[in-house]
Amino acid sequence: MSRPIIALDFPDQAAVKTFLAQFPQEMRLYAKVGMELFYSAGPDIVRFLVAAGHDVFLDLKLHDIPHTVEQSMRVLAGLGVRLTNVHAAGGVAMMQAAQAGLIAGTPAGKLPPQLIAVTQLTSTSEQQMQQEQLVNTSLINSVTHLAQLTQQAGLAGVVCSALEAQQIKQATSPDFLCITPGIRLATNRTDDQQRVVTPTAAATYGSDRLVVGRPITQAADPVSAYRQIKQLWEAAHDQQ
Numbered sequence: 001m002s003r004p005i006i007a008l009d010f011p012d013q014a015a016v017k018t019f020l021a022q023f024p025q026e027m028r029l030y031a032k033v034g035m036e037l038f039y040s041a042g043p044d045i046v047r048f049l050v051a052a053g054h055d056v057f058l059d060l061k062l063h064d065i066p067h068t069v070e071q072s073m074r075v076l077a078g079l080g081v082r083l084t085n086v087h088a089a090g091g092v093a094m095m096q097a098a099q100a101g102l103i104a105g106t107p108a109g110k111l112p113p114q115l116i117a118v119t120q121l122t123s124t125s126e127q128q129m130q131q132e133q134l135v136n137t138s139l140i141n142s143v144t145h146l147a148q149l150t151q152q153a154g155l156a157g158v159v160c161s162a163l164e165a166q167q168i169k170q171a172t173s174p175d176f177l178c179i180t181p182g183i184r185l186a187t188n189r190t191d192d193q194q195r196v197v198t199p200t201a202a203a204t205y206g207s208d209r210l211v212v213g214r215p216i217t218q219a220a221d222p223v224s225a226y227r228q229i230k231q232l233w234e235a236a237h238d239q240q
């Protein structure tokens with residue numbers, strides 16, 4: 001059963017080590033390294049996590065001209081991560097270049113990381129999207145359109161809200177990955193997220209994997225919060 005990805009949104013490696021020390025040593029986690037941690041701790045933090053046996057989602061959301069993205073992905077491909085991402089809004093050519101860079105940069109005998117694309121950030125509401133991006137359609141139309149472009153570019157799936165997973169799979173294919181942040185327990189604050197979903201509902205809607213940050217990292221007992229979210233997710237799957 002797919003483990004939730006824990007977003008390690010911490011300021012430095014010391015904070016990551018303090019956080020991880022709370023988990024049983026043998027527990028292999030699926031960790032996300034995002035911009036804050038990567039900009040502070042650099043590629044070494046990824047190497048550290050991989051060497052400790054954890055799976056890593058490197059979330060740098062690349063969005064630039066195709067050549068720049070391709071060359072950057074060549075570098076990132078050597079780090080041994082399992083999953084990485086770009087912004088779908090960068091376009092089909094950029095996404096194809098990202099994929100090509102990952103394949104070219106992967107050491108011989110290793111599998112390239114899976115590549116997914118962010119559709120509309122889960123912190124974006126429909127109203128914001130329409131007013132600020134001048135996107136003259138519904139949020140679900142925009143998200144499914146970006147997912148179709150992502151599939152056309154040959155990527156493995158998208159980052160989206162679980163609210164959209166079902167329609168994305170209908171518009172693409174059942175095996176097209178929907179990796180879903182914006183996860184909150186009913187008792188959690190929503191913070192800056194707009195399109196939030198509980199772990200149970202996310203499983204029901206067809207999310208392939210949860211991405212969870214603050215509900216775990218800021219919890220009084222992070223290990224219990226992690227276990228609770230994982231258990232809710234697994235229980236909802238068992239019911240299906």
Ligand SMILES: O=C(O)c1cc(=O)[nH]c(=O)n1[C@@H]1O[C@H](COP(=O)(O)O)[C@@H](O)[C@H]1O
Pocket residue numbers: 007009034059061085118120121122123159160181182183191193211212213214215
């Ligand atoms: O690509 C992502 O991981 C991502 C995409 C998105 O649309 N929304 C989103 O929240 N994320 C990331 O998922 C994590 C969610 O964190 P929490 O809101 O603290 O659970 C953060 O690290 C975000 O950078």
